[in-house]
Amino acid sequence: MYGNDFRDPDEQLNAAEGGALDQLLPTATRRGEGGDFERLVSTDGRVEPRDEMPDAYRQTLIRQIAQHAHSEIIGMQPEGNWISRAPSLRRKAILLAKVQDEAGHGLYLYSAAETLGVDRSELLDKLHNGQQKYSSIFNYPTLTWADVGAIGWLVDGAAIMNQVPLCRCSYGPYARAMIRVCKEESFHQRQGFELLWTLSRGTERQRAMLQDAANRWWWPALMMFGPPDTGEAAKGGHTEQSMAWGIKRFSNDDLRQKFVDMTVPQADKLGVTLPDPDLRWNAERGHYDFGPIDWDEFWRVLKGDGPCNEERIAHRVSAHEEGAWVREAASAYADKLASRSTGAVA
Amino acid sequence: MDKTIAPADVTATYLLGLADDALIYTQRLGEWMSRAPQIEEDMALGNIALDLLGQARALLTRVGELDGTGRDEDALAYLRDEREFRNVHLVERPRGDFGDEMARLLWFSSYQFELYSQLTSSTDEVLAGVAAKAIKEVTYHRDHATQWVLRLGDGTPESHARMQAALDRVAPYVDELFTDTATDEAATTSGVGVLPSQLRSAATAYVRSVVDEATLAMPAEPRRRARGGRDGIHSQAMGYLLAEMQHIHRSHPDATTW
Numbered sequence: 001m002y003g004n005d006f007r008d009p010d011e012q013l014n015a016a017e018g019g020a021l022d023q024l025l026p027t028a029t030r031r032g033e034g035g036d037f038e039r040l041v042s043t044d045g046r047v048e049p050r051d052e053m054p055d056a057y058r059q060t061l062i063r064q065i066a067q068h069a070h071s072e073i074i075g076m077q078p079e080g081n082w083i084s085r086a087p088s089l090r091r092k093a094i095l096l097a098k099v100q101d102e103a104g105h106g107l108y109l110y111s112a113a114e115t116l117g118v119d120r121s122e123l124l125d126k127l128h129n130g131q132q133k134y135s136s137i138f139n140y141p142t143l144t145w146a147d148v149g150a151i152g153w154l155v156d157g158a159a160i161m162n163q164v165p166l167c168r169c170s171y172g173p174y175a176r177a178m179i180r181v182c183k184e185e186s187f188h189q190r191q192g193f194e195l196l197w198t199l200s201r202g203t204e205r206q207r208a209m210l211q212d213a214a215n216r217w218w219w220p221a222l223m224m225f226g227p228p229d230t231g232e233a234a235k236g237g238h239t240e241q242s243m244a245w246g247i248k249r250f251s252n253d254d255l256r257q258k259f260v261d262m263t264v265p266q267a268d269k270l271g272v273t274l275p276d277p278d279l280r281w282n283a284e285r286g287h288y289d290f291g292p293i294d295w296d297e298f299w300r301v302l303k304g305d306g307p308c309n310e311e312r313i314a315h316r317v318s319a320h321e322e323g324a325w326v327r328e329a330a331s332a333y334a335d336k337l338a339s340r341s342t343g344a345v346a
Numbered sequence: 347m348d349k350t351i352a353p354a355d356v357t358a359t360y361l362l363g364l365a366d367d368a369l370i371y372t373q374r375l376g377e378w379m380s381r382a383p384q385i386e387e388d389m390a391l392g393n394i395a396l397d398l399l400g401q402a403r404a405l406l407t408r409v410g411e412l413d414g415t416g417r418d419e420d421a422l423a424y425l426r427d428e429r430e431f432r433n434v435h436l437v438e439r440p441r442g443d444f445g446d447e448m449a450r451l452l453w454f455s456s457y458q459f460e461l462y463s464q465l466t467s468s469t470d471e472v473l474a475g476v477a478a479k480a481i482k483e484v485t486y487h488r489d490h491a492t493q494w495v496l497r498l499g500d501g502t503p504e505s506h507a508r509m510q511a512a513l514d515r516v517a518p519y520v521d522e523l524f525t526d527t528a529t530d531e532a533a534t535t536s537g538v539g540v541l542p543s544q545l546r547s548a549a550t551a552y553v554r555s556v557v558d559e560a561t562l563a564m565p566a567e568p569r570r571r572a573r574g575g576r577d578g579i580h581s582q583a584m585g586y587l588l589a590e591m592q593h594i595h596r597s598h599p600d601a602t603t604w
């Protein structure tokens with residue numbers, strides 16, 4: 001069977017493979033030593049919706065979980081862009097299922113946020129009016145078929161690296177949602193790699209398409225870990241507080257380094273040259289060195305001046321507005337059913 | 347003609363109609379991803395599209411075995427021209443509003459429900475197997491459409507009006523689902539297929555029951571009726587649908603795998 005023979009079943013392709021998630025499952029309901037919030041968190045117990053928690057903790061979680069949920073929903077667009085054109089029926093099925101999974105991730109995450117006392121429609125309004133953000137990676141366009149694979153390989157791969165530690169987040173509902181999400185993201189990453197692997201064994205034009213996608217997605221994928229937050233940069237930022245609260249477990253820079261270390265050998269397997277002349281193994285550090293990230297680009301895209309910022313929100317808002325009459329009908333109908341059934345009882 | 351064994355080309359042609367209905371409808375349903383009225387509905391429409399794509403792939407593969415050309419599912423999906431597609435007009439209709447989609451899905455799933463209920467006893471074992479699996483899927487599709495037609499028909503005054511208008515717009519495309527072709531007759535004689543005309547009353551009775559409960563009205567007999575899809579005579583929208591679906595595959599004629 002072509003297309004699968006790169007696969008060494010024991011080889012770990014992303015941070016969610018190799019049994020990592022199964023080991024985390026029992027921790028997702030752990031109560032620690034119980035007691036008040038400080039004691040729960042300091043003994044690595046999980047905070048549950050009914051537990052008391054500081055308001056700043058609650059607000060930080062709402063913001064982070066909502067941003068994550070929004071990213072899943074907006075992330076449906078760049079890939080959904082290729083469903084109609086997938087070049088084989090097998091790939092069309094895989095892509096449809098993937099985009100559908102992202103919708104499911106959005107739902108789990110909105111539900112996790114709702115346990116903190118907000119509701120989905122309120123969060124969606126904040127997405128639509130720009131008060132809340134989504135991952136800036138989705139402000140880049142998917143220009144060729146290979147971009148679908150590059151998103152799976154690099155974007156899902158980076159997301160997993162960020163998200164596996166969140167499976168140990170101190171907030172129980174978020175930790176549990178993340179375990180579920182990471183399992184599926186892990187499939188996405190593997191499927192993306194397999195798509196690219198197939199191109200790498202293909203024609204010259206297929207290989208060129210692969211190289212071009214890697215060129216365009218590599219740096220934005222590294223930016224997904226966020227700006228540097230170690231050393232000087234860490235002072236006064238969110239990172240320190242989030243670490244103390246057990247929401248964040250590793251610095252952005254540590255996660256980025258792990259991602260680079262895991263991904264560079266995979267690029268070799270694909271025969272792809274990553275667009276960084278400074279990228280090389282540093283035996284002394286035991287890590288790959290890589291060149292400077294263009295943080296000006298990061299901030300520019302984050303602030304709205306990316307290729308697709310306006311398009312992503314406009315698409316989302318128009319789907320929401322075009323669907324308003326449908327949602328209104330559903331709730332009117334549910335009310336009618338409820339009043340009919342109480343009428344029948346009375 | 348031998349009544350127990352269908353000539354392969356009749357069977358292939360018959361199956362191609364069923365496969366193309368599923369494939370082209372997958373293409374239209376896929377357009378909803380990220381555009382549905384709520385996230386649950388992105389998931390539901392994605393599910394239905396995946397089910398139909400699964401049916402299309404199994405049937406296309408069977409067609410390639412039977413018609414002697416050795417074409418695989420992708421050659422049949424991507425390398426046929428418009429006049430060789432045998433789907434009905436209903437499924438190629440451009441995406442409308444959500445009411446249009448539910449009207450289309452209600453009719454199509456009601457048709458497929460009756461169709462696959464009978465095809466489980468097809469003399470073509472592959473088709474019988476596809477039908478046995480499809481019947482469970484289609485039961486869900488039909489229920490999904492039913493629930494939405496009820497909500498929209500009996501929801502708000504606006505949704506009632508819009509759902510009624512959608513049923514009226516779909517009406518011209520219904521008759522073709524239940525119109526027999528020479529291929530249908532030959533495939534039915536051989537035991538492979540079933541006459542679409544025999545599915546009409548049960549499917550229509552189901553749709554009528556939903557429409558009634560939804561406080562809507564069955565549309566009047568339409569003045570215009572779509573026809574010719576099974577002979578490869580399509581609407582103008584079909585060429586654009588195929589251009590989009592096929593272009594990457596066709597732009598790489600020397601690529602052997604994706």
Ligand SMILES: [Fe+2]
Binds near residue numbers: 072105
């Ligand atoms: Fe996701």
Ligand SMILES: [Fe+2]
Binds near residue numbers: 102156184185188
């Ligand atoms: Fe994903």
